[in-house]
Amino acid sequence: MFKTLLGQVRQYKVAALLTPVWTTAEVVMGILIPYVTASIIDKGIQAGSLPEVYKWGGIMISIACLSMLFGILAGRFAAYSSTGLAANLREAMYRNIQRFSFSDIDKFSTAGLVTRMTTDVSSIQRAFQMLLRISFRAPLNMVSALFMCFFINARLSVIFLVAMLVLTVFLTLLITRVARLYQEILKKIDALNGVVQENVSAIRVVKAYVRESHEISKFDKAALGLFTMNVKAESLMALNHPVMNLVVNACIISLSWWGAHFIVDGSLTTGQLTSLFSYVMTILSSLMMLSMIFVQLTQSAASGVRIAEVINEDPDMFNPENPLTAVPDGSIDFDHVYFSYEKGGDYALEDIDLHIRAGETVGIIGGTGSGKSTLGNLISRLYDVSEGSVRVGGHDVREYDMGVLHGEVAMVLQKSTLFSGTILDNLRWGKEDATLEECRESCRLACADEFIEGFPDGYETRIEQGGTNVSGGQRQRLCIARALLKKPKVLVLDDSTSAVDTATDARIRKAFMARIPGTTKIIISQRILSIKDADRIIVMENGRVNGFDTHENLLINNEIYRDIYQMQTSGGEGDFDET
């Protein structure tokens, strides 16, 4: 994980490496200051010499100036390299997501990916900046302050060593306990958010069943669980300051006692004693800071792992070495295809052997989970088959360049997704340089022109995120129009007219027959009316092909088809059979 993350520092490497340099310089200056103040007191004030005071004061001002300069540089460089790393991490993740295959996308949830790219990246950014600034500063401060102490008075400095030992033992014990508690807290937070999330999205159910008080007690329980854990962890952390202060004060008292002795016997000056006092703070606070870094780093480690997962995810689908760049025609062949979503899992499709001619219209019908959509997805190689092969235009789909294949086999996915932007922007996803006339043409085919032209802004109407400002049926028609702009050889409609009323649905199909006769059309639907006019119809059942024939023949031979037909048109009212 560290390798992956550090690998993304890239162009910010110089800045990242320079930050500790500036920090070091700043620390060195900072360490000199108490020494200089001691000189002001001892050589200047105590000696009653104003020139000495001016001299050491001047030195101190220059040191403070340098210290400020280095401090500013360190701050800027740290900000530069950590925000740079964050940007690179986001970029690397997004770049890799673009390489994801459908099964990779299924593996990571959208919400999960968003968190990884935002919250997790921020956490790493903070941790990295801290690493650059403090993880050098703290030990450096500590070591150099300790060095100065020994330089001033070695015997007194033993006090520091004892204090450090005590504090280290205490901090180690504290941190290991607190780190464990934080893991628990994170789980409790998830649980709490879970309840809120459920209530926000299922508020209608909650209200319909009058379960408000039930939900409130669920939430109260989760909140109380979080409260208890937080109190535990924070009470433990509250020990931090008193213990630190105890040690600091013990040091000061001991220093005063022995310091007084040394001053009396002449081996220490009062100025030196006061600088020792300030080194106490420096040393022990650096130690505490180190412990805080440790806590922070363990907390961001989880984020690091999650980011690395996305960056290192190897897409499981690749372009072949010498890909075919043209699809000869729209014929489709399934040769004994088996498919399962997980390796070694149950087959979602079994022994599919189908042959579809170019230009044919084929309907696919079957129950939920019978494998209709899966079958459609395999045609444009959104997933790779487990066994057997799928051929389009006579070639195995794995031989094509994926971009070319997706262009020629246009899928209209079940979930109709539009993006924020104008209608025209959305349509041009299908063909980047499509003219307005081309867009109009495909909208006419998809019967979308009628409502678009009803909008005050027509084709320039803005679509909100998620397409929430158009109805489900309108969204579906726009998605179909977008796919038609590709002028594909194969068009797969995966339940793409479910929200379109029956009459419009029929008009769309009619337009397809008349206007794009050469395109192979695969229509997946639950609605018998949508498919019954197809040249042939595939009846799916439990991942297998149960029947593949014309409407008339299936009515005679296929029990499932007959059942569905009767269910949907029942009553046998003659009127319903009309085309």
Place this chain on the structure above:
Amino acid sequence: MPPGFEPRGGGGGPRVGATLKDLKKDSSVFRLLKFILRNYKFHFGVVLLCIVISSLTSVVSSLFTRTLIDDYILPMLSPAPTTLFGGVGAGPDYHPLAVALVKLGAVLLVGIVAGYLQSIIMVRIGQGTMLQLRQKLFKQMETLPLSYFDSRSHGDVMSVYTNDIDTLRQVIGSSIPNLFSAVVTLFATLVSMLVLSLPLTLVTIVMAFLMFRVTTRLGQISKKYFTQRQQNLGKVNGFIEEMVSGQKVVKVYCHEEKAMEQFSALNEELRSSVYNANKIGNIIMPINSNLGNFGYVLLSVVGAVIAIGQFQGWYLCGLDGAVLTLGSLVSFLTLQKNFTRPVTQISNEINSLVMASAGSDRVYAMMDEVSEVDGGAVSLVNVEASENRLVEVPERTEAWAWKSPNGSLRRLEGLVSLADVDFSYVPEKQVLYDITLTAYPGQKIAFVGGTGAGKTTITNLINRFYEIQDGTITYDGFDVREIAKDSLRRSLGIVLQETQLFSGSVLDNIRYGRLDATDEECRAAARLVYADNFIRRLPNGYDTWLSADGGNLSQGERQLLSIARAAVANPPVLILDEATSSIDTRTEKLIQKGMDSLMKGRTTFVIAHRLSTVQNADYIMVLDHGRIIERGKHGELLDLKGKYYELYTGNQIAG
């Protein structure tokens, strides 16, 4: 040395520039403060006391340096080096020093205990307030009308709990106590400095003011970048959310390159604004601490000039009237550090208070939302009928009755009628016009029509998810507004279009319909609607754990579960909103019997786009653009050859 030590020079996140002026507008922070004070008066009193004690001990300990040098060490030095320091030593006698150190130790110990007490109580106050706020907020949220949820995205509501409450935690847990302790320390230090020397205090105050100005000025600059940063962050978040959730479409349209390009541009904007904001956050610290160092030098020089020059004059003394001694000077130099630290701290805490106020604004905005209005007084009770008389009973029976506030009982029949109902979700966009219909007890009423025709809206009005603008809806003769909302909704079983499950076992999810249902009753309900079959095939059967998004179930299976949920509730009136839309036709045929028995004897409202579901309804209402345009039985409507005929044949009737 101060016991109230704060680790500093650390990461120093970006700070927003702000002044107290900004805070006045955001009264929500003060409301929060009031809320805490009300609930934790005693706790807060103790905390204040502790802060005062620990700050005082910190001042005592910094004054100790002077005492140590002037009163103990120098007298022991014999002969005294200069007359300036007075007192002639008489051989080293360490006894007074030992006593003084023990006293100091005791004082410091008191300070430490007070400090510990303070943080322990603050944990209680902070976390306790968080708990109360969360619970209060959630309780409030549950009372909000649906229009509240309709008008904002789930993410917005969620972020109140995840982000905004968290910023409050900072305010309560650290900003407020830090601010208090900083003010107290500042005041105590100021007093001790005044005691030591007037001119040096003046110099220190000038320096501190300078530092305060620098911090706030830098803060103001960074506020600009911070706002930019938040905007860019929002843009990037929005982009990721939209594009990643549409990633499959991106893939199918080979739009990866283009998406990458757009992302890179947004990402770079974000990087540069975060860099600018963080940069300023990072440099505040070194600038301030070195300004402190400049002040130190200035004080040394001024102090030394006064001390060495032996200037006299009241204005050069401290409040104790003594002239500046070496010990005083050294003490003063320590105090100076104690003085500048709280100054920096106060300006930082004000910054973070302003930052947090945005969060508390949103929390309080949600608390201030208007709850659903109820106002109904008629309640639903179980009854037993004995010889034409209804007797209210506490246990569950199959008979229900409405109980008026005066205690009279009226049997629940299931007669629902709407008269001239108009409705709009938002003003000026009317959704329903003059809806008039009556469902007699036990009848099945079906609604059909295109998307947006208003089918679901009608059912949402019956259970008062929304309030009608005009007309009346009556239920067994009562205006629905006279019936207590809880009772009204309990009397209506609803299966919604969007199936929502809750994380929990399958059994838990079915039991959601009636919390006191036994396992066997839940299973029976599942069997009734043919959900039993697939449930038993799940890895752990009825105990299989479901996640909230029901990821492990197909849409159809989830619908079966929500029908089972309604079945176990066994309500007098049913509303089925596209309840079987995702269930495939064959399964639907199987559950038809179960559905029929579920609907038997109950008034039922059905919304469906499938003919099989609606055709045996007693009445079919055909809706179009918010009006009922045709009504009647299936056969009648077909003969009409109108919209209904058109919808279900796919035939457009000319003219």
